[in-house]
Amino acid sequence: MSGDTNARVVIVHDYLTQRGGAERVVLDLLRAFPGARVVTSCWYPEGTFPEFADYEIETLWPNRVGVLRRDPRRALPFLASTFENHSVDDADVVICSSSGWAHRVQSPAPKIVYCYNPARWLYQPHDYLARVPPWVRNRFVASTRSLRSSDLEAAQDAHSYLVTSTVVANRVRAAYGIEPAIVPPARGLSPEGPMTPVRGIRPGFLLTIARPRAYKHTDVVCEAMALLPRERLVVVGGDASTDAWPLNVHRLSQLSDAQLRWLYANAAAVVAMANEDFGLTLPEAQGFGLPAVALRGGGYLDTTVDELTGIFVDEASPTQIAAGVARMREHAWEPGVIRRAGEYYSPAAFAARMHAVVAATLSADSVTPIASRRGTGRTRRERPQGRPGSSPASSMIG
Numbered sequence: 001m002s003g004d005t006n007a008r009v010v011i012v013h014d015y016l017t018q019r020g021g022a023e024r025v026v027l028d029l030l031r032a033f034p035g036a037r038v039v040t041s042c043w044y045p046e047g048t049f050p051e052f053a054d055y056e057i058e059t060l061w062p063n064r065v066g067v068l069r070r071d072p073r074r075a076l077p078f079l080a081s082t083f084e085n086h087s088v089d090d091a092d093v094v095i096c097s098s099s100g101w102a103h104r105v106q107s108p109a110p111k112i113v114y115c116y117n118p119a120r121w122l123y124q125p126h127d128y129l130a131r132v133p134p135w136v137r138n139r140f141v142a143s144t145r146s147l148r149s150s151d152l153e154a155a156q157d158a159h160s161y162l163v164t165s166t167v168v169a170n171r172v173r174a175a176y177g178i179e180p181a182i183v184p185p186a187r188g189l190s191p192e193g194p195m196t197p198v199r200g201i202r203p204g205f206l207l208t209i210a211r212p213r214a215y216k217h218t219d220v221v222c223e224a225m226a227l228l229p230r231e232r233l234v235v236v237g238g239d240a241s242t243d244a245w246p247l248n249v250h251r252l253s254q255l256s257d258a259q260l261r262w263l264y265a266n267a268a269a270v271v272a273m274a275n276e277d278f279g280l281t282l283p284e285a286q287g288f289g290l291p292a293v294a295l296r297g298g299g300y301l302d303t304t305v306d307e308l309t310g311i312f313v314d315e316a317s318p319t320q321i322a323a324g325v326a327r328m329r330e331h332a333w334e335p336g337v338i339r340r341a342g343e344y345y346s347p348a349a350f351a352a353r354m355h356a357v358v359a360a361t362l363s364a365d366s367v368t369p370i371a372s373r374r375g376t377g378r379t380r381r382e383r384p385q386g387r388p389g390s391s392p393a394s395s396m397i398g
Helices: 021-032 050-054 066-070 072-084 134-143 145-155 166-176 218-227 257-266 281-287 318-330 335-345 347-361
Strands: 009-013 037-040 057-059 093-098 111-115 160-163 205-210 233-237 249-252 267-272 292-295 310-313
Touching: 009 021, 021 050, 021 093, 021 347, 066 072, 072 145, 093 347, 111 347, 145 166, 160 166, 160 347, 205 218, 205 257, 205 281, 218 233, 218 318, 233 257, 257 267, 257 281, 267 281, 267 318, 281 292, 281 335, 292 318, 310 318, 335 347
Parallel strands: 009 037, 009 093, 037 057, 093 111, 111 160, 205 233, 205 267, 233 249, 267 292, 292 310
Antiparallel strands: none
């Protein structure tokens, strides 16, 4: 981790308004690079992790509009130009933490993009807008063609492109024609730290954690509980639109990290059926020695080994989830093996990987951005990109 400790690092993030995996990664980046600051379109302290109050946060103009600050999705038509028109001039390296528009920021310093996914609503509208009528989605796709074109140009202005998982690497290749490096994030929540019991919850329950998005499939997990009357499910977050959940489902929200640790420590397994780009829940659970019942797809393919750290199901349906839970209950798990797998996603391991990338980027004087290396963009001073590899799930245990 030597060689970059004095570098001026600026982290540019889409918006800090919710308590999700990307926001935890930003906190890990701030801890990895002491003295770094964050530039973001909106910061809503009441909606995100309170730890951000300990750092320097610079906001852009949408933050001055209350309705946009509380829900930046309302600012989607403006966010691309907001970042394009902002320049970070006082940095040695800029890390763009992005699943939207942060990678459009301007800077004379080399840019490292840490991409969680190309903007889902732009490149995966059938997933993101699953509840919208098809004709509306089709018109939306047609209307955003020029925005996708300018997004491609912005992506290729980066010097290094990092992604969280194999599935995101495939999407970046398809969207931008860029060959990225896979650098998995830290697990977010580690077992070290205080625990606070959650009142009314007895140990031995199933646990699912998801923000209220259709692609998280929380409603299907809840439907499966009707087929498992002897099981109990605790849902943290999730989609509140379900009118009548089975009686063995208990919904929680706005929990502290201490309460989440207690839930992980006292659950029997996590159930994860989302179409995740990476999915921090499973590495977090592994840190507690907790197995998973997971959908066979997305980022879970990188983080889960069938019958070693979890059970895969092939479809997010009530019957398959119920069968997966039954298999999980019958299996003899080794918590020590699961915890050892989780150490691959420790904050220290993530910090070391990111320091290696920054050190490589700062180690020479004349490498060009991705577009210029292909002869398709303007030349700009750059330094070489790091090419850290990723470990397939089966090799994490060694």
